[in-house]
Amino acid sequence: MNRLLATQNRRVVDPNFTHQLPKIELHAHLTGSISPQILHQIWAQRKTQDSSFILNDPLIEMSTELEHFNVSAFFPLVSTLSVLNGFMDDGVRYLELRTTPRVVQASGITKTSHISTVLDCIANFRLSTKDIMPTYLILSIDRRNTLTEAMETVDLAIQFRSQGVVGLDLCGNPSKGNISIFRPAFEKAKAAGLQITLHFAEIPASSTEEELRTLLSYEPGRLGHVIHVPTSIMQEITTKRIGLELCLSCNVNAKLISGGFGDHHFGQLWATESPVILCTDDVGVFGSPLSNECFLAAKHFDLSKEDLIQLMRRSATAIFSGESEKKKLLHILDEFQKSMQL
Ligand SMILES: CNc1ncnc2c1ncn2[C@@H]1O[C@H](COP(=O)(O)O)[C@@H](O)[C@H]1O
Numbered sequence: 001m002n003r004l005l006a007t008q009n010r011r012v013v014d015p016n017f018t019h020q021l022p023k024i025e026l027h028a029h030l031t032g033s034i035s036p037q038i039l040h041q042i043w044a045q046r047k048t049q050d051s052s053f054i055l056n057d058p059l060i061e062m063s064t065e066l067e068h069f070n071v072s073a074f075f076p077l078v079s080t081l082s083v084l085n086g087f088m089d090d091g092v093r094y095l096e097l098r099t100t101p102r103v104v105q106a107s108g109i110t111k112t113s114h115i116s117t118v119l120d121c122i123a124n125f126r127l128s129t130k131d132i133m134p135t136y137l138i139l140s141i142d143r144r145n146t147l148t149e150a151m152e153t154v155d156l157a158i159q160f161r162s163q164g165v166v167g168l169d170l171c172g173n174p175s176k177g178n179i180s181i182f183r184p185a186f187e188k189a190k191a192a193g194l195q196i197t198l199h200f201a202e203i204p205a206s207s208t209e210e211e212l213r214t215l216l217s218y219e220p221g222r223l224g225h226v227i228h229v230p231t232s233i234m235q236e237i238t239t240k241r242i243g244l245e246l247c248l249s250c251n252v253n254a255k256l257i258s259g260g261f262g263d264h265h266f267g268q269l270w271a272t273e274s275p276v277i278l279c280t281d282d283v284g285v286f287g288s289p290l291s292n293e294c295f296l297a298a299k300h301f302d303l304s305k306e307d308l309i310q311l312m313r314r315s316a317t318a319i320f321s322g323e324s325e326k327k328k329l330l331h332i333l334d335e336f337q338k339s340m341q342l
Contacts, residue, residue: 024092025279029140030080094325119164241274244275280293
């Protein structure tokens with residue numbers, strides 16, 4: 001009896017385990033991943049440099065105005081580095097970060113120089129940390145973009161492919177924009193061998209059958225959020241084994257789903273054969289690092305330690321960078337499972 005209890009206890013997930021677990025993060029927006037403390041430091045630095053800068057301290061006022069203060073474009077090095085360190089310290093062992101190319105005219109920053117600086121930062125980080133967290137970049141197209149802007153983003157992704165850009169994302173306010181205009185952009189990306197991930201069915205208004213079918217016709221390898229999906233479309237998604245980036249704290253705290261953690265669609269989707277990936281989305285905003293997302297999933301859906309390791313194996317099948325990183329991750333997970341005597 002005691003031995004049975006001891007075995008069960010060994011399987012019970014605690015925050016220490018989810019911190020140690022080698023984790024895979026595939027849906028993290030660079031700007032939203034900056035911690036409030038780092039935002040404050042960047043804000044203070046900007047304030048001393050520019051007396052006409054009128055935004056309030058982000059620690060005092062977390063407002064939508066922050067979106068206009070393009071932190072990652074103004075200070076790409078400090079923001080990217082702080083975000084990479086945050087994920088590494090939380091035990092992330094593979095990261096696909098995403099960001100929107102931005103222009104900051106006053107500082108002479110172009111979309112090209114913005115993305116090139118982020119990529120340089122990632123490359124230096126990988127070198128200086130002995131590549132403990134292989135990191136790749138996804139470039140975001142905003143739903144409010146014009147087709148010309150979206151094409152520019154695709155061209156940048158193609159230009160920087162050899163430096164670690166692995167795909168394109170479609171994000172932004174889900175109540176805005178007409179996503180059908182982006183077909184030539186996603187076709188060009190696909191033809192160039194880039195992968196595609198799309199924010200999908202975040203709110204009822206962006207979940208019409210027409211919109212969801214159009215998005216699926218862009219042949220995404222992964223989908224983000226996947227909340228308001230009719231059954232027939234969900235069946236198509238699971239049959240195609242499209243990767244599902246699920247963000248528990250974001251969806252609960254931003255009230256994108258009704259109810260609490262136990263009501264999240266993770267419960268149903270985890271039971272399918274699809275690659276399900278737990279993701280933070282905007283850890284700087286929602287304050288729940290990936291280790292905590294894993295803990296929440298275990299707590300509310302009764303996952304064991306083995307289940308979480310298996311979840312990471314499934315996540316590994318959905319990465320965009322290719323077979324060699326996938327193999328490395330599966331090996332790391334095997335070794336981890338052995339070391340935990342599971
Ligand atoms: C439910 N969560 C979400 N849904 C849709 N888009 C989101 C998002 N969270 C963040 N973004 C998108 O990410 C951009 C900021 O990161 P970058 O400056 O590009 O790194 C925002 O402009 C927004 O469009």
